[in-house]
Amino acid sequence: MAETIFTKILRGDIPCHRVYEDDHVLAFLDINPIARGHTLVIPKEAAASLDQLSDDSAAAIGRVLPRIARAVLAATGATNFNILQNNGAPAHQAVFHVHFHIIPKHADGSGLEMEWNAGQLHDGAALATAIAAHATVPR
Numbered sequence: 836m837a838e839t840i841f842t843k844i845l846r847g848d849i850p851c852h853r854v855y856e857d858d859h860v861l862a863f864l865d866i867n868p869i870a871r872g873h874t875l876v877i878p879k880e881a882a883a884s885l886d887q888l889s890d891d892s893a894a895a896i897g898r899v900l901p902r903i904a905r906a907v908l909a910a911t912g913a914t915n916f917n918i919l920q921n922n923g924a925p926a927h928q929a930v931f932h933v934h935f936h937i938i939p940k941h942a943d944g945s946g947l948e949m950e951w952n953a954g955q956l957h958d959g960a961a962l963a964t965a966i967a968a969h970a971t972v973p974r
């Protein structure tokens with residue numbers, strides 16, 4: 836995988852406003868926040884997208900994501916927030932190193948806005964079976 840700006844942040848070549856770090860995870864403020872407190876949580880493992888991440892790194896992120904979200908809420912006074920995780924350029928991923936956005940939704944309306952084009956589920960049984968067949972494969 837090509838080196839990204841987040842690899843340089845992990846190495847300390849580029850500064851960041853660090854809010855959390857352990858052996859597997861780093862969290863820091865987004866340089867172009869869409870809301871005050873907008874924080875990025877990344878694995879130290881260099882994986883381009885979430886489907887390529889190891890189970891160990893996924894577990895390490897999952898363990899601390901709620902804790903960092905609580906910290907963002909406590910520090911900003913927000914009580915609502917979104918977790919955003921983009922994979923692939925058409926899905927709005929710009930930095931190809933896995934990252935979770937924690938985005939507070941503030942009373943002034945700042946935060947994540949989205950269009951949600953809900954449809955109807957037609958082939959639920961067949962689709963669930965097809966997905967379930969792959970869902971037990973660890974990485």
Ligand code: 5GP
Pocket residue numbers: 840849851852863864865866867868875920921927928929930931
């Ligand atoms: P994506 O669209 O890939 O999900 O989001 C990438 C995020 O990384 C963007 O919100 C962008 O502002 C943030 N970002 C890009 N470069 C840097 C940087 O050098 N430092 C920090 N702190 N954030 C960055």
